[in-house]
Amino acid sequence: MNEADIVAQALREATERFRRATNAYRDVVTKRPLKLNRHAAREVLASAPRLFLGYCALVRLLKSYPEFLARKSSVVVVTVPRNWSLEDMEHLAGMCFKDEDRNTTRFNAFCHPTARNRKGLWDITPQVQLAYPKVLVFALHGAELHPEIEAAADAVLALDLSPNKHLDALAKLLGTGVNNDDEKEFLRRQQAAFMDSVFRVGRPSAPMIARLSELTYKRKKSGKHLPLATFGEAGIWAENLQADLRAWQAGAIPWSEIDRGVLVHGPPGTGKTSFAVSLAAHLGVPLVSASLAQWQSAGHLGDLLRVMYADFSKARGDTPSVLFIDEMDALGDRRKFSGQSAQYCTEVVNALLEALDGTMNREGVVVVAASNYPDRIDPAFLRSGRLERHIELPRPTLAARAAIIELYLPDISPEAIREAAGRLQGATGADIEYLARRARRIARTEGRPVSSNDLLRELPPRVHLSKRDLWRVCVHEAGHAVLARLFNVGVIASVEVVTGDHPTELSPDQAHGQVILAKPDALLESETSLRGDIAMRLGGMVAEELFLGDRSTTSGGSERSDLSLVTELAIRMIGTYGMGRSLGVIPGRLLDPADEHLFERNPGLQREVDFLLKTEHKRAKQTLESHRDVVLALAKALESDGRLVGDQLQALLAPLEQGLVSDTTP
Numbered sequence: 001m002n003e004a005d006i007v008a009q010a011l012r013e014a015t016e017r018f019r020r021a022t023n024a025y026r027d028v029v030t031k032r033p034l035k036l037n038r039h040a041a042r043e044v045l046a047s048a049p050r051l052f053l054g055y056c057a058l059v060r061l062l063k064s065y066p067e068f069l070a071r072k073s074s075v076v077v078v079t080v081p082r083n084w085s086l087e088d089m090e091h092l093a094g095m096c097f098k099d100e101d102r103n104t105t106r107f108n109a110f111c112h113p114t115a116r117n118r119k120g121l122w123d124i125t126p127q128v129q130l131a132y133p134k135v136l137v138f139a140l141h142g143a144e145l146h147p148e149i150e151a152a153a154d155a156v157l158a159l160d161l162s163p164n165k166h167l168d169a170l171a172k173l174l175g176t177g178v179n180n181d182d183e184k185e186f187l188r189r190q191q192a193a194f195m196d197s198v199f200r201v202g203r204p205s206a207p208m209i210a211r212l213s214e215l216t217y218k219r220k221k222s223g224k225h226l227p228l229a230t231f232g233e234a235g236i237w238a239e240n241l242q243a244d245l246r247a248w249q250a251g252a253i254p255w256s257e258i259d260r261g262v263l264v265h266g267p268p269g270t271g272k273t274s275f276a277v278s279l280a281a282h283l284g285v286p287l288v289s290a291s292l293a294q295w296q297s298a299g300h301l302g303d304l305l306r307v308m309y310a311d312f313s314k315a316r317g318d319t320p321s322v323l324f325i326d327e328m329d330a331l332g333d334r335r336k337f338s339g340q341s342a343q344y345c346t347e348v349v350n351a352l353l354e355a356l357d358g359t360m361n362r363e364g365v366v367v368v369a370a371s372n373y374p375d376r377i378d379p380a381f382l383r384s385g386r387l388e389r390h391i392e393l394p395r396p397t398l399a400a401r402a403a404i405i406e407l408y409l410p411d412i413s414p415e416a417i418r419e420a421a422g423r424l425q426g427a428t429g430a431d432i433e434y435l436a437r438r439a440r441r442i443a444r445t446e447g448r449p450v451s452s453n454d455l456l457r458e459l460p461p462r463v464h465l466s467k468r469d470l471w472r473v474c475v476h477e478a479g480h481a482v483l484a485r486l487f488n489v490g491v492i493a494s495v496e497v498v499t500g501d502h503p504t505e506l507s508p509d510q511a512h513g514q515v516i517l518a519k520p521d522a523l524l525e526s527e528t529s530l531r532g533d534i535a536m537r538l539g540g541m542v543a544e545e546l547f548l549g550d551r552s553t554t555s556g557g558s559e560r561s562d563l564s565l566v567t568e569l570a571i572r573m574i575g576t577y578g579m580g581r582s583l584g585v586i587p588g589r590l591l592d593p594a595d596e597h598l599f600e601r602n603p604g605l606q607r608e609v610d611f612l613l614k615t616e617h618k619r620a621k622q623t624l625e626s627h628r629d630v631v632l633a634l635a636k637a638l639e640s641d642g643r644l645v646g647d648q649l650q651a652l653l654a655p656l657e658q659g660l661v662s663d664t665t666p
Contacts (some may be wrong), residue, residue: 319364479543
C-alpha cells in the first residue's frame with residue numbers, strides 16, 4: 001500500500017468516527033428532556049403585563065402535560081383565546097426554554113394560519129414545521145387545523161389565560177391593588193392589549209377597569225334589538241333553538257340534534273337582518289355578519305374565498321355563535337350560470353357549500369341566511385344539514401309594530417305608541433325605524449327630547465275608506481274565502497278587512513283585507529290542488545267583476561300581489577312540472593319566474609300560462625256565480641264586523657259543504 005492509499009484510508013476512518021460521534025451526540029440531545037426556564041417572569045413583565053400573563057399561562061399548561069417535556073418526540077397544539085395574539089405566544093414559547101434548547105434542532109414553535117389563503121389552501125408547510133422532535137403549534141380557539149398537523153398532534157390543549165392567581169400576582173408585582181372576582185372576569189373577556197392599559201406600575205387598576213367597563217357598556221347599549229315575539233314563526237323557532245343550545249352546552253344532546261341553519265325570506269324591509277341581530281342578542285352569543293358583497297370587496301376570487309373562510313373561522317372561534325349571511329340569493333344557482341363568469345360563480349357556491357356542510361367543523365355555529373328571492377337560491381344550500389329550515393317573515397302585526405316603535409322611541413307615551421301602531425298598518429320594520437329617525441331629528445333640531453307629537457306628526461297622511469270602497473274590499477276578500485273553502489286550499493282561520501283610515505304611503509301594495517289560511521304540509525302537490533290555489537287567488541278579482549262590474553288595483557301592483565303569485569305558480573306548473581298541454585319542460589337552469597325576458601325567449605310558455613290562467617279565471621267565475629248568496633252574505637258580515645272568526649265564520653261558510661272539491665288528479 002503506497003502512501004496515498006494510507007492517507008485515503010486514514011481519512012475514511014476519521015470521517016466514519018466523526019459520523020458516529022455526531023449521531024451519538026444527536027441521540028443524547030434528542031433523549032434529554034426539555035427544561036422549562038421558570039426564571040424569565042420578571043424579564044417578561046418588564047416588557048408588558050399581558051406578556052407576563054401569557055408566560056405564566058404557558059408555563060402552567062406545559063407543566064400540566066409533562067409528556068411534551070419528557071418524550072423523545074411530541075407535538076402539541078395549543079389553542080389560544082381569540083382576544084389574545086398568536087405571535088405573543090410564539091415569542092413566549094422561546095422564553096420558556098433555555099437558549100441552548102431553542103438554538104438546537106430539538107424544538108420548534110410556530111403560529112398556525114388563522115384561515116386558508118385566497119386560493120382556499122394553507123400558507124404553511126407541515127413537513128418543514130414538524131421536522132423537529134418537540135413542536136408547539138399555536139392556533140386560535142375554534143380555528144380549522146391543517147389535516148397533517150391535526151393528525152400529528154399528540155394533544156390539543158386549551159390555554160387558560162389570566163386565571164385569578166395570575167392576575168393577583170401581576171397586581172402584587174406592579175402595586176395596582178387587589179381586584180374583585182367580577183373585575184377579573186370582566187378583564188378576561190377583553191382584548192389582551194387592554195391588560196397593558198389597565199395594569200401600570202403604582203397606579204390602582206380598579207378605576208381603569210371601571211372606565212373600560214363603561215365604554216364597553218355604551219357600545220353594547222347602542223345596539224338595539226327587537227323582542228323575538230315580533231318575528232312570528234321565526235321567533236318561535238328561535239325560542240326552541242335557545243332551549244336546544246342550552247341542552248347542547250350541558251352535554252344533554254349532541255350538536256347533530258340542533259337546527260344548524262335557517263333561511264328567513266320575505267319582502268324587503270320585513271326585518272331579516274333585525275331577526276339575526278335579535279337572535280344573537282337573545283341567545284347571548286356573538287354575531288358574525290357577512291354577505292357576498294362584503295366577500296367580493298376583498299378583491300378577486302382568491303381574496304373572496306380567504307375572507308369567506310375567515311368569517312367561518314371567526315364564528316367557530318367563540319361558539320356558540322350566529323353567522324348571518326345576507327342577500328343569499330346573490331350567490332345564484334349553478335344550474336343557471338353561463339358565460340365567462342360561470343366558473344367563478346361556481347367556485348364561490350362550491351366553497352360556501354363546503355363551509356356549510358360541516359367538513360370545516362362548524363359545531364356550535366348557527367347559520368342564518370336572508371333572501372328576498374328564495375327561489376333564486378341554489379337548491380343545494382337548502383338541503384338538510386345546511387339551511388334546513390325555511391321561514392317567511394311577514395309584515396309586522398299590530399303588537400309587533402308597537403314593540404318596534406317602543407324600541408326606537410322608548411320615551412314616548414304608551415297611548416302614542418298604540419295610536420301610531422294602529423295607523424301604520426302594512427308598514428315594515430324599516431319603515432317604522434325611518435319614521436322614528438325623522439321624529440328624533442325634529443327634536444334634535446329644536447334642542448329638546450323627542451315627544452309623542454314628534455312621532456304623530458311624522459305619520460303618513462290618512463284617507464278614509466269610503467263606504468263604496470269598503471264594500472269592494474269586503475266582496476274581494478269574500479271571493480277569496482269562498483273559493484279557498486270550496487277548493488280545499490287550507491283551513492280558514494279568519495277573514496278580515498280594515499274599516500278605519502288607511503295610510504297613503506309606506507306600502508303601495510297594501511291590501512285592505514286578508515284571508516288567513518293555514519295550509520297543511522304536503523309532501524306532494526297535485527295538479528288539482530295547484531289549480532285550486534290559482535283559482536282561489538284569482539277569486540278576489542273575479543268577485544269584483546261579478547258583483548261590482550269591474551276589477552280594481554287590489555289584485556296587482558307588487559311582486560306579492562295575487563296576479564304576480566298566480567303567474568309565478570303557473571310558470572312553474574308548465575315549465576317545471578309538465579302540467580300544461582305539452583309534456584315538455586324547460587331545464588331548471590333556464591327557468592326563472594322573475595326573469596323579465598322569460599316570455600320573450602319562450603313565447604310558447606307565455607301562451608300556455610295565459611291559457612291556464614284564463615281557464616282557472618273562468619272556473620273561479622262560474623263557481624262564485626253558483627254560490628252568489630254565500631259570497632254576498634260573507635261580504636255583508638265583513639262590512640258590519642270587520643273580522644270573522646270561529647263559529648260565526650263557520651256558519652257563514654257552512655252552505656258550501658255540499659260543493660267541496662276533492663283533491664284528485666283530473
